Amino acid sequence: MYDVMGIVYTSKDNLNLRELTTNRAVAALPVAGRYRIIDFTLSNLVNSGVRNVGVIAQKNYHSLMDHLGSGKDWDLHTRNNGLFILPPFLTRENGGEYSGLIEALRANFDYLRRSRQPYVIVTNSDYVCNTSFEPMIEAHMKNGADITMMYIKVRPEHLEFSSSVTSNHTYLDVAGDGIVKDIEVNPNAANFRNLSMNVFIIKRTLLMHLVDQAASRGAKDFDSEILRPYIESQALKIMGFEFTGYFRRIETIKGYFKFNLDLLDADVRQELFATRPVYTKTRDDAPALYRTGASVKNSLVADGCVIEGSVENCVLFRGVHVGRGAKIKDCIVMQDSYVEDEVEMENVILDKEVTVRAHGRLIGQRQYPIVIGKNVTL
């Protein structure tokens, strides 16, 4: 599939993710013990044979750049093509933040023009799934579609965890033949059950044409100002492609918490990690060490952890220390955080490099976990 390139649009910081995204893009949010959200997006592209990937960065892109580096870990450090980090283009009008996908794409026309692949997959990076885009690419070619959009049928349990968010959701009405008949952008109460995954494939030149036309008329929102008119007029053949696997969009603390704990389910791990490899930046930690007296139940533990206490239903990222007599339950503990002796924690998310001093006690609620920001000592 060397004729398809990828554009990864990293969204702005999401207020619903509170402290977790104050200093990083959502795409750079650590998940699943050793990954960042964008690892799944990039691995999906690479596993689909895409070898030219542009990552459109926004305001807080330092941690994203630090993570992606040359793209080596995703095999995207090739002489031709490879990984291109596209930082915001600062001008008098643009303060380092795009008003939406249209502006972001318009600002990166040079990159699009330079690329050789006739097709582009444009994707957000605020969701987790493990898929190959090849079936969608094939369907797109076979149907002779102009745009093919990936969607999932929203299941009741999915609605439950995203109910607090009404924005950034696009729903599609997809007919039996796959044609998208109607579209709802950010509805309060959706009529359709097909949630757009914000992943679509299109001819590169068509994308540039549509974006240029829209941008020159001051349009900002891709879904409502480009897709909607063409879906209504049916002037372009816009098709839907259903994804039926495990998919979680990370947009609230609750959703973030739930997704991480979902990984304690063997079926979810199987689907997310066993089907195709998920690449990430390697850190060269030593393996995890379990000391005498450690008790770990139903937990995901990354390399570099040292565990002396008791851990239940937790996700521990790389380099986490759990001290003697500490009891942590239903917690997400990010990279290099240190939980000292006799600490008690429940329903807590510790960001990176947090220290919880000995005998500390932090008890959160399942529905509203305590979040401790990066680099804090308690």
Added chain:
Amino acid sequence: MTKKRCIAMLLAGGQGSRLGLLTKINAKPAVPFGGKYRIIDFPLSNCTNSHIDTVGVLTQYQPLELNRYIGNGAPWDLDMSNGGVFVLPPYMKAKSGEWYRGTANAIYQNISFIEQYDPEYVLILSGDHIYKMDYNRMLQAHIDKKADVTIAVRPVPMEVAPSFGIMNTDASDRIVEFEEKPKKPKSNLASMGVYIFTWKLLREYLIADEANPKSSNDFGKNIIPNMLGDGKVMMAYRFEDYWKDVGTIASLWEANMDLLKIPPEFDLTDDRWSIYARSPVMPPHFIGANATVEHSMLTEGCEIYGEVNDSVLFAGVTVEEGAIVEDSVIMPNTRIAAGAVVRRAIVAENCVISRDCIVGEAEGDIALIGQDTVLPQGYVVGAGKQIDNSVISGKEAE
């Protein structure tokens, strides 16, 4: 080609026959160690941490796994435009072509490789030891003392000295005598198999040694004694930190167990001297609701539902519910099925220990299961036994 001050040549061609089934289809430097490493990660990481960025790896015996593992050298930052890591198998020349006949002959056959970098010094390493060493400090000592050869040595207990190459030195640490496995050692300074030579001189000796048909073309047997005989300046460089020869099943097992001690006898967590390894690209490991894991080392991709004590588990190992693993080393992607008990054993890569198997015993020698072995249900492997598929099928034929 840019000139390099010092390049390293890593001797990785030996079979390592004392490791039995572990090296049946795998070269010794590619044998897994310490949960996520292979033996060769130690010398390669030492090189990169010592700023030695050009490394030739001389391979001969079962090199495929080793070649795949080294790849382009990226995990050790040895994927360079100028320098990097090179796998050097024996090759055909205009008039002849032959296998590496000994350690010195292996370097001799690669004189042209070395000359490309026009080095002042050449560091000779072997792929049999677990240690963290700053070769650059040793090189500095070599330069400061204007030595022709510097040999890293390590004090060993007098009673085991007869099994090493022993250096007898004068007060200034100049080597005055070298004895290979002496019955009555005069000193306890054992050679670590790490040499720095001034290249111009080594080149002369390699050529002279090659011209001698009676020579066995070996560093320990020929080159070192010859240089000593000619009165060259040969210095001992003392190294007192952790160093372990992992050339036998017992010592390999022991070195793995050393990682679990508190404080660790050998610390892998020091990020000033990281040991690099090729990533298996697997998710964090999972510990099930009814599992117990104590005093053990685990890495990515493990799925533990049973009981693990005092053990080192490599990437992708599964321990099913009701299985027990104790005092053991379980190498990548092996599955220990429900009801199986593994004690004091090394189980190599990609094995299946089926239900109710018993491998090893609480006392006695280490049991060994070779690579890719599928142990049939209920199979019993006693202490010190070595089993692989061919042993099993041979038995069944009886």
